[in-house]
Amino acid sequence: MKRVVPTSPARRRFLGRTAGAGAALLLGVRPDGAIAALPRTAPPAPTASDADFVPNVFIRIGPDGGVTLVSKQPEIGQGIKTSLPMVLAEALEVDWASVHVVQGDLNPAYGPQGAGGSTSTPTNYDNFLRLGATARTMLVQAAAQTWNVPAAECRAAHGAVMHGASGRTLAYGALVPAAAALPVPAAKDVVLKDPAAYRLLGTRVGGVDNSLLIAGQPLFGIDTRLPGMLYATYVKCPVLGGRPVEANLAAIRAMPGVKAAFIVEGTENLNGLRPGVAIVADSTWNAFRARKKLAVTWDEGDGARHSWAGFVAQAQAARAQSGAATMREDGDVDAALAGAARTVEAQYVYPFISHASMEPQNCTAWFKPADGTLEVWAPTQNPGAGQALVASTFNIPKDKITLHITRSGGGFGRRLSSDFIVEAAAIAQKVKAPVKLTWTREDDLQHDHFRAGGFHFLRGGVDAQGKVVAWHDHFVTFANRVEKKESDGGTASVLQPGSGANLSGDEFPGRWVPNCLIEQTPLECRIPMGPWRAPGSNVFAWVFHSFIDELAHAAGRDPVAFRLDLLGSSDMVAGTGERGVPYNAARMRNVLKAVAEKSGWGKRPFARGRGAGVAFHFSHRGYVAEVAEVTVSKEGRLRVDRVVVVADIGAQIVNLSGAENQVQGSVIDGLSTLMYPALDVDKGRIVQSNFHDYPLLRMPDTPTKIEAHFLKTDYPVTGLGEPVLPPLAPAVCNAIFAATGQRVRELPLAKADLSWS
Amino acid sequence: MSKYTLQVNGRAHAVDVEADTPLLWALRDTLGLVGTKYGCGVGACGACTVHVDGQPARACQLPVGSIGKRRITTIEGLDARAMHPLQQAWVELDVPQCGYCQAGQIMTACALLKQHPRPTDAQIDDAMAGNLCRCATYVRIRAGIHRAAEIGAGDKEKA
Numbered sequence: 001m002k003r004v005v006p007t008s009p010a011r012r013r014f015l016g017r018t019a020g021a022g023a024a025l026l027l028g029v030r031p032d033g034a035i036a037a038l039p040r041t042a043p044p045a046p047t048a049s050d051a052d053f054v055p056n057v058f059i060r061i062g063p064d065g066g067v068t069l070v071s072k073q074p075e076i077g078q079g080i081k082t083s084l085p086m087v088l089a090e091a092l093e094v095d096w097a098s099v100h101v102v103q104g105d106l107n108p109a110y111g112p113q114g115a116g117g118s119t120s121t122p123t124n125y126d127n128f129l130r131l132g133a134t135a136r137t138m139l140v141q142a143a144a145q146t147w148n149v150p151a152a153e154c155r156a157a158h159g160a161v162m163h164g165a166s167g168r169t170l171a172y173g174a175l176v177p178a179a180a181a182l183p184v185p186a187a188k189d190v191v192l193k194d195p196a197a198y199r200l201l202g203t204r205v206g207g208v209d210n211s212l213l214i215a216g217q218p219l220f221g222i223d224t225r226l227p228g229m230l231y232a233t234y235v236k237c238p239v240l241g242g243r244p245v246e247a248n249l250a251a252i253r254a255m256p257g258v259k260a261a262f263i264v265e266g267t268e269n270l271n272g273l274r275p276g277v278a279i280v281a282d283s284t285w286n287a288f289r290a291r292k293k294l295a296v297t298w299d300e301g302d303g304a305r306h307s308w309a310g311f312v313a314q315a316q317a318a319r320a321q322s323g324a325a326t327m328r329e330d331g332d333v334d335a336a337l338a339g340a341a342r343t344v345e346a347q348y349v350y351p352f353i354s355h356a357s358m359e360p361q362n363c364t365a366w367f368k369p370a371d372g373t374l375e376v377w378a379p380t381q382n383p384g385a386g387q388a389l390v391a392s393t394f395n396i397p398k399d400k401i402t403l404h405i406t407r408s409g410g411g412f413g414r415r416l417s418s419d420f421i422v423e424a425a426a427i428a429q430k431v432k433a434p435v436k437l438t439w440t441r442e443d444d445l446q447h448d449h450f451r452a453g454g455f456h457f458l459r460g461g462v463d464a465q466g467k468v469v470a471w472h473d474h475f476v477t478f479a480n481r482v483e484k485k486e487s488d489g490g491t492a493s494v495l496q497p498g499s500g501a502n503l504s505g506d507e508f509p510g511r512w513v514p515n516c517l518i519e520q521t522p523l524e525c526r527i528p529m530g531p532w533r534a535p536g537s538n539v540f541a542w543v544f545h546s547f548i549d550e551l552a553h554a555a556g557r558d559p560v561a562f563r564l565d566l567l568g569s570s571d572m573v574a575g576t577g578e579r580g581v582p583y584n585a586a587r588m589r590n591v592l593k594a595v596a597e598k599s600g601w602g603k604r605p606f607a608r609g610r611g612a613g614v615a616f617h618f619s620h621r622g623y624v625a626e627v628a629e630v631t632v633s634k635e636g637r638l639r640v641d642r643v644v645v646v647a648d649i650g651a652q653i654v655n656l657s658g659a660e661n662q663v664q665g666s667v668i669d670g671l672s673t674l675m676y677p678a679l680d681v682d683k684g685r686i687v688q689s690n691f692h693d694y695p696l697l698r699m700p701d702t703p704t705k706i707e708a709h710f711l712k713t714d715y716p717v718t719g720l721g722e723p724v725l726p727p728l729a730p731a732v733c734n735a736i737f738a739a740t741g742q743r744v745r746e747l748p749l750a751k752a753d754l755s756w757s
Numbered sequence: 758m759s760k761y762t763l764q765v766n767g768r769a770h771a772v773d774v775e776a777d778t779p780l781l782w783a784l785r786d787t788l789g790l791v792g793t794k795y796g797c798g799v800g801a802c803g804a805c806t807v808h809v810d811g812q813p814a815r816a817c818q819l820p821v822g823s824i825g826k827r828r829i830t831t832i833e834g835l836d837a838r839a840m841h842p843l844q845q846a847w848v849e850l851d852v853p854q855c856g857y858c859q860a861g862q863i864m865t866a867c868a869l870l871k872q873h874p875r876p877t878d879a880q881i882d883d884a885m886a887g888n889l890c891r892c893a894t895y896v897r898i899r900a901g902i903h904r905a906a907e908i909g910a911g912d913k914e915k916a
Contacts, residue, residue, distance in 0.1 A: 077855025077892045206851040213856035214847045215839035216792015216832030220857060223791040231786065256775055283774070284795075285782035358796050358804060358857040358891045409794070409857030410891045441797040657851045661894065665854055668893030691801035691889065700882040702895040 046100060053176040055135040055184060057109045058088060058128070065159060065173030067092070067099045072110040073120040074381050075103070075209070076411030077665075078721040079658035080120045082208045084128055086655055090200045091132025091193055093156040094172065101208045106383040106403040113405070115381045116416045116531065118620035118719030121654065125717045134190045141185075142178035143170050195652065204657035209407065221379030221406040224364040226434040230259055232427045233287040234437055235294055236276040236447050239684035241303035241526030243275035247296040252279055255293060257286030264426050270480055270528040271449055273393050273422040280431050284438050303526030303684040308351070308453075311681070314523050315455040315476040319347075323474050323519025328505025328576075331515030333459075336470035340461025342554040343470075348456040348543040350747040351678040352686075354448040355532060356696060359409020361420035361444055364436040365428035373400045374428065378421050379408035386418035390425045412669075413499075413531035417449045445694055446686040449530025450679065452478040452501035456543045466555035468548075468566055471513040477501045478529065479522035495522050498529025500536040506575050507540055508618065509548065511583070512566055527681070533669065534722035537619035538729075542674070542747075545615035545730030550743065559614050559734065560596045564589060583618055584715075591625040591646045591711060592616050598709055599627035599644040606738065609633065609756065610641075613734025615727040621716075622723025623648040626667075628731035632739045636755035638675070640703040640732060643667050645724055646710075650717040653710050662720045663708035670728030672697030675749045695750075761821050765790070766834025776822025781805045783821050784831060792832035792860045796889070803888030806861040807831050813868040832860035835867065842908035843867055846901040854892035862888050866902050875906050 046052075046066035053061045060068040069088050075081035085101045104110055112123070136156050143161035144151035147168060154163050160171045172179075195201075212219055237243055244263050252261040258281045266275030277296055281287035337343050364377040374396060380386050383403050391398045408415055424437040439447075454477050461470035479495040486492050497520075504510070505518050532538060552562035571586040595614065596602070606612065609632050616625035629642040645663050653659045676695045680687035688694040733744040740756045763770045763780075765788065772787045779798075784790040784807075796804030798817050805816040808830040835841050843863045846852075853859045862885070869876055869884035876884070881902050890898065 075855075077853075079854070204851065206848060207853055207856070209856065210848050210851065210853060211839065213853050213859055214832075214844040214863060216790070216860045218791050220794075222795065225789060225791070283778070283782060283786040285774070285778045285786070288798075289775075289777070356891060358794070358802070358855065358889065360795065408855060410855045412891075438795070441799070661851065661854055661897065664896045665893045668895060669891075672893065690799050691797050692799065696889055696891065697893065698887075698889060699885045699895045699899065702882075702893075702899070706896060 051176065053139075053180045055138055055179075056131050057107070058131060059092065059135050061172050061176055063173050063176045065098065065171050067094050067159070067172070069099055069101050070104040070110070071101050072104045072113055073124070074113065074115040074383065074405050074408060074411075076115055076381055076408040076415065078115065078120070078411070078662065079207060079655060080115060082205060083654040083658055084120065084124055085208070086200055086205060087125060087128040088132040090198055091129045092136050094159040096200055096205065098159055103405055103407070105405060106387055113383050114385065114416070115411065116413065118622065118722045121717060121719040122621060125654075129192055130187065130190065133192050134184060137185055137190050138179045138182050139172055139175050141182055142175040146170065146175070146178055202653050202656055205655050206657060219407040220359055220409050221364070221377060222359055222362045222409070222438060224377045224406065224436055226364065226366065229364070229434040229436055230280050230282065230431055231284045231287050232278055232280045232424070232435050232437040233291050233440065234264075234276050234278050234423050234427070234443070235291055235296065236274050236443070237298045237300060238446070239298065239300040239304045240447075240528065240686070241270060241684070242298050242300040244277050245297045245299050247277050247294060252290050252294055255286070255290040257282040258290050260431055261290070262430060264423070267393060270526065271417055271419060271530065272389060273426055274419065274447070276423070278427045278430070280427060280435060288440065300684060301526065306525055306527065306681050306684045308681045311453070311523060318476045318521045318523075319457045319474060324521040326517070326519050327503055328510045328516055328518040330513070333470050333472045333515045333517040336515035337459060337461045337472070340469055341464040343459065343461045344547070344550045344554050345459045346547060346550060346743075346745055348458065348546065348745050350454055350539050350542070352453040352527065352681065353451045353532065353673065353677045353679060354445045354694065355412045355414035355451075356445060356677070356694065357408070357410030357412055357414050360441055361414070361439040362437055363421045363424035364434060365424040366434040367425070367428040367432060369432055371400075372396065373402070374425060375402045375404070376421060376425065377404045377406055379406045379415060380418065380421060381408065381411045381413070381415040382418060385416070386421040389418040389422050393422050394425060394429065412533045413535065414448065417530050419449070441691070442689045445689060449528045451532035451538070452498040452529045454478070454501060454539060458543075458547050460547060460551045462551055462555040466557045466562065468509065468513050468551055470515045471509055472517045473503075474519045474521065475503045476521045476523060477503070478525050478527065480526070480529070481524055495524055497522050499531040500538070501529060502536070503540065506581070508544060508583070509566060511573055511576060512568055526684070534619050534725045537617055537722070537726040538673070541615065541617040541619070541726030542729040542733065545617070545727065546733050546743070546745070549613070549730070549734040549737065553737070558602065560592065560601055563592060563614065563616065567592070584623065587623040587648050587713065587715070588616055588618060588625070591623050591648050594709065594711055595625040595627050595644055595646040598646060598707065599629075601627060609739055611735045611738025611740075613731045613736070613738055615730035615734060617723070617726040619726055620722040621649070621718035622720065624723050624727050626727040626731040628728070628735045630732060630735040630739055632736060632754050632756065634756060636753055638736065638749070638754060640671060642705040642707070643703050643728065643731070644707045644709070647708070647720070647724060648711040648713050648715070649720055649723070650713060650715045652712075652717045654717070659710065659720055660708050663724050664706050666722075666724035667706050667728050668697060668702060670725045671701070671703065671732060674729040674732060674747065675701070678748045678751075761824070763821070763824060763829060764826060765829045766831060772821060774821055776820060778821045779817050780807070780819040780821055780824060780829065781816035784816060790831050790833050794857055794860060796858065802858070803865060804858050804861040806864040806888065808864060808868065811871070813865050832864060835863065841867065842905040842912065843870070843901065845908055846904035850897050850901050850904060852894055852897040852901045854894050858888060858890045862890065862898055866898070866905070869902065870906060870909060874909060876902060
């Protein structure tokens with residue numbers, strides 16, 4: 001496809017006229033469907049003034065026609081800073097070129113601001129359409145009043161209101177004083193735009209920060225610079241859950257550039273302020289250099305007994321017994337297995353992994369003793385939780401904590417935790433100057449809130465017709481002991497499985513198999529855990545869709561037809577468990593049929609060493625099916641040739657460019673996580689330390705072809721940061737089986753010998 | 758403290774740091790050029806890629822005391838108007854997700870295009886293998902390099 005950068009002088013003049021200081025980007029959709037990008041200089045961030053029209057906290061229009069839209073959600077690479085303002089702009093009837101997007105601070109007026117669980121779009125989309133339409137309605141009313149004509153005779157487009165009969169036009173800027181004097185209309189008096197008339201939504205629009213990103217301009221938390229700012233590093237016990245007893249602080253304070261060194265007591269909460277040693281210096285490197293000379297006596301705590309080999313032994317011991325908890329019990333699984341035509345038994349194992357966002361955790365904090373206020377600049381997905389943790393840890397009222405949300409260099413769930421924020425706050429209170437805490441990459445990998453490892457002991461049976469009649473999973477997972485407040489005011493010590501390490505009895509194929517037993521046994525550990533992109537789903541999809549594939553092959557059936565049968569004929573299937581959610585099997589059958597069709601499933605024969613695999617998964621409100629085609633060389637080298645993705649995330653793709661980028665990224669992230677990363681635990685320590693021994697996928701392993709298809713349905717518009725990732729791993733592993741006859745049951749894949757002869 | 762004069766983006770900058778300070782931190786903390794990113798500190802991710810006398814180098818592995826008069830180019834100095842063909846292509850194809858690694862990607866790609874003005878996919882894979890993108894925008898990075906090669910060829914024809 002030929003793409004041309006427009007060079008027409010006329011175009012340039014037009015762009016020049018709308019230009020000011022700063023930089024942004026205008027994109028439109030060209031007739032050939034390619035992204036057309038017109039680099040331009042953005043309007044200057046309009047200065048807020050009392051003369052502006054501010055119909056709500058997200059929209060501000062100045063008398064000069066400048067439109068400022070607030071991005072309330074944290075931007076972590078999911079594209080929300082572009083896509084939610086697009087929703088406002090569409091409803092408001094302004095040209096994207098006239099829009100200036102600013103990142104909002106943490107502010108109760110904006111409502112919840114956490115970016116996790118692919119919720120930013122579904123929880124804001126309808127409201128933003130309404131907010132934009134409300135503002136547009138007021139501008140139309142203002143014009144109608146000015147012209148003394150009925151509002152119904154006026155319409156808004158391109159940042160102006162037109163009166164059809166008389167041909168008169170007034171730009172929004174000129175309507176600002178009149179619109180600002182109007183009351184905000186009731187919801188019933190606001191007509192939402194007909195989706196058929198959308199001009200911006202569904203097109204490919206470039207990220208609003210792109211032109212700053214490619215010029216290396218400051219945007220990220222780690223780029224924060226303040227007058228008089230100091231730089232900190234924070235050293236925690238290598239044994240997870242341990243604490244410092246004493247350290248050579250005097251020697252450290254004598255190192256070049258070091259301004260302070262002290263022990264922070266911390267709290268018991270494994271996901272809160274961990275105890276450690278802070279070193280504060282006049283530069284990041286002077287702090288990092290000093291920590292190399294730091295000698296600490298640690299109280300390692302009982303986490304020191306942990307090792308991965310020990311966990312494996314514990315899991316094998318647990319396997320011989322019933323699970324500690326029964327998550328689901330339908331029918332009689334033992335009887336069904338005894339009567340099945342074919343049975344399969346297998347164990348699946350996956351390791352702890354880290355998030356490894358490219359921007360290491362960091363936070364800048366400034367405590368002002370005079371008024372007891374704390375100002376925070378944080379690359380966080382969860383600013384409200386960050387503020388709350390700081391408030392509860394230090395007993396600072398929330399209204400004294402200002403939190404600026406910076407762009408994040410990747411999130412993947414890591415920045416839903418607030419440990420780095422509360423550490424910066426602890427250090428800031430000691431040094432009484434602005435201080436930027438930067439974690440080393442080693443800190444980041446070894447003191448993550450990890451994606452838990454896990455063990456699944458599975459048994460399944462199919463009948464003579466090739467239908468699944470029995471399903472038994474005993475899931476051995478990991479849990480931390482926590483003190484929980486009880487309703488009577490007391491506390492109870494409970495084992496709480498890590499985020500994404502707690503299996504719902506409704507996880508597919510629970511609810512679809514007549515004889516189904518799902519059990520769970522937690523292994524207690526001191527390893528902090530947290531949500532990792534598509535929590536739970538990122539491993540459950542791999543385990544269950546690999547095992548479903550084993551059953552399909554045991555039954556001698558086509559993997560797509562077998563899955564369509566398994567999905568049954570009901571449409572909505574209600575949730576039954578505490579965490580269960582309704583599952584629309586009709587939507588899943590549709591994406592599964594579509595991916596079979598788009599990929600040409602079953603139409604082409606594959607030579608030995610080549611094969612195709614299929615998987616689907618419902619998570620984060622998205623229905624996704626994927627087909628992977630792979631080549632495995634005789635020597636066992638894997639190449640993913642093609643991945644076809646079909647996703648149903650509702651009635652509207654907001655930003656097609658962002659959506660395609662998320663699909664490609666999720667596929668490659670899924671493949672990377674399948675192939676490479678794994679953390680060993682030894683004597684309570686994480687063994688791996690940096691990208692040399694914690695590899696991630698690089699460009700040469702990128703699949704040759706990734707195809708994204710979106711099924712447009714009548715369902716609510718939902719998010720895309722997560723749901724495409726889970727089906728990738730099982731689709732690839734099922735393709736490896738088709739290619740080689742080898743079943744991958746332990747991650748990472750790179751450790752498996754895939755050679756064949 | 759030792760005093761060094763660094764040639765960065767065509768200008769001489771005095772930096773007052775210890776000799777062992779990696780160029781990365783002198784750029785970021787001393788000179789305020791934060792486009793060069795910290796990712797790993799061991800030369801394994803490519804986020805801190807700069808040019809030293811036109812060759813790509815990992816700024817986290819270069820002690821300031823070892824640099825001497827060599828010319829440093831950072832992302833901020835790649836093009837005065839941020840309109841290098843790679844920068845144009847990155848915007849045109851909407852390459853970034855989080856964007857943290859992209860300055861390093863562009864600096865590595867720039868060196869590749871100097872060596873191979875119309876690189877093949879294999880040459881791109883080879884040259885870019887040292888640069889991690891955790892968001893995995895590799896498909897668009899590859900497309901962006903091809904597009905930049907086209908833009909660069911067009912610019913040459915005009916010149």
